[in-house]
Amino acid sequence: MADNSSDCVDESSLLESIHAGDTKAFERFYVLYYPRLFRFILRITHRQDSVEELIQDTLMVVWEKSDSFDHSCKVSTWVFGIAYRKALKSLAKAGRDDHNVDFDEFAEVLVDPTPTPAARLETENWLEAALTKLPPDQRAVIELTFHHGLHYREIAEILDCPENTVKTRMFHARKKLQSFAAAVSED
Amino acid sequence: MNPTIDHNTDEHEDIVLLLPWYVNQSLEPAEQARVKAHVRGCLECRRELQTLGQIEQTLQEPEDVLKLAARASYRDLQRRIATPAVRPADVAGLPAHARKRNSRLRALTSLALAASLLLLAAPLALHRFGGVEFLDYQTLANRGAPEQGQLRVVFAPDLPFVKMDQLLRSIGGEVVGGPNTAGAYTIRLSAAHADPRTTVDFLRRQPGVVLAEPVLQAATGEQP
Numbered sequence: 001m002a003d004n005s006s007d008c009v010d011e012s013s014l015l016e017s018i019h020a021g022d023t024k025a026f027e028r029f030y031v032l033y034y035p036r037l038f039r040f041i042l043r044i045t046h047r048q049d050s051v052e053e054l055i056q057d058t059l060m061v062v063w064e065k066s067d068s069f070d071h072s073c074k075v076s077t078w079v080f081g082i083a084y085r086k087a088l089k090s091l092a093k094a095g096r097d098d099h100n101v102d103f104d105e106f107a108e109v110l111v112d113p114t115p116t117p118a119a120r121l122e123t124e125n126w127l128e129a130a131l132t133k134l135p136p137d138q139r140a141v142i143e144l145t146f147h148h149g150l151h152y153r154e155i156a157e158i159l160d161c162p163e164n165t166v167k168t169r170m171f172h173a174r175k176k177l178q179s180f181a182a183a184v185s186e187d
Numbered sequence: 188m189n190p191t192i193d194h195n196t197d198e199h200e201d202i203v204l205l206l207p208w209y210v211n212q213s214l215e216p217a218e219q220a221r222v223k224a225h226v227r228g229c230l231e232c233r234r235e236l237q238t239l240g241q242i243e244q245t246l247q248e249p250e251d252v253l254k255l256a257a258r259a260s261y262r263d264l265q266r267r268i269a270t271p272a273v274r275p276a277d278v279a280g281l282p283a284h285a286r287k288r289n290s291r292l293r294a295l296t297s298l299a300l301a302a303s304l305l306l307l308a309a310p311l312a313l314h315r316f317g318g319v320e321f322l323d324y325q326t327l328a329n330r331g332a333p334e335q336g337q338l339r340v341v342f343a344p345d346l347p348f349v350k351m352d353q354l355l356r357s358i359g360g361e362v363v364g365g366p367n368t369a370g371a372y373t374i375r376l377s378a379a380h381a382d383p384r385t386t387v388d389f390l391r392r393q394p395g396v397v398l399a400e401p402v403l404q405a406a407t408g409e410q411p
Contacts, residue, residue, distance in 0.1 A: 035257060142242070142246075171203070174235075
């Protein structure tokens with residue numbers, strides 16, 4: 001997995017220092033989490049114009065409310081949870097909450113003649129294209145699993161849902177991705 | 188018993204749900220062993236593992252550019268934390284600890300706005316922003332004589348970096364400061380394009396430019 005940037009960093013200690021007003025500690029935290037949050041938030045929202053603002057909002061919570069971290073989970077779980085909630089709120093606020101994207105809508109993309117998926121995917125990664133068609137909660141599970149390498153239990157904590165829901169979201173996401181891949185291979 | 192066929196459907200369905208976390212190697216040892224034992228005899232799950240492995244590989248994109256952008260944006264953060272622009276009225280009623288933190292939050296807000304532009308313009312920013320002090324915004328109260336060859340420009344938020352760069356090249360401009368809290372960059376014109384008025388007129392006609400004006404000498408006190 002790629003997300004091993006925090007392996008050598010004691011994030012809990014960093015958070016304690018941040019609570020004490022240590023700007024150096026916050027700088028380390030900022031640099032550490034910026035790429036991870038950027039990817040995660042962009043994957044959920046697919047809105048480049050709001051990514052920076054959401055990273056800011058998330059890290060503002062870390063800066064302002066570091067004392068609210070209760071050590072019941074990993075620091076990353078706490079931070080990603082904040083980011084996830086803010087991303088969903090952003091989608092809702094923008095009227096672009098595509099939670100309700102269903103497979104019928106997804107399938108429309110597969111039969112769209114101009115441009116055809118095949119034509120588009122000649123120049124784009126098919127998986128990236130397919131991921132855009134998943135609902136945000138499924139994209140979050142995909143991203144947290146395959147890029148951030150998290151266990152489904154941690155993902156359940158971040159998304160604030162039962163573990164079985166995480167597994168189910170992943171299952172449905174996989175099926176949709178496979179359908180997309182099959183459609184591409186037929187073109 | 189044929190080891191390649193798993194007759195336990197419930198077990199198979201449970202395992203199928205766990206496969207993504209078998210691939211990312213986050214399962215606990217007992218779960219890992221359980222999946223491993225099943226996969227050994229299940230062709231369907233082995234095929235699924237191949238697909239999941241491809242997904243994982245595809246999502247392993249390098250983050251080097253984002254790391255650079257994070258460092259660049261934090262350099263601005265440090266500068267703004269050192270000189271936070273806080274209106275006293277905003278914090279007068281707060282306790283000392285809250286005032287201190289409030290001022291930092293304001294500084295951070297400004298930085299994040301700048302960071303969004305920095306990221307969009309990361310290649311440009313990494314080459315052109317280093318070591319440049321943050322600049323104030325011009326007001327009516329601090330107007331002065333035109334600064335030779337310098338402009339203040341606010342680009343449209345949705346202007347792609349490529350377009351911004353093209354505009355800068357077309358006017359022979361180089362970013363030497365900003366963005367400030369209003370999103371304004373300070374642009375230094377090359378000697379060949381040193382007439383700010385003409386360039387301002389040109390920029391004001393561009394849809395990707397929200398504001399363009401010459402920098403006035405008394406406005407900032409920055410180094411030319």
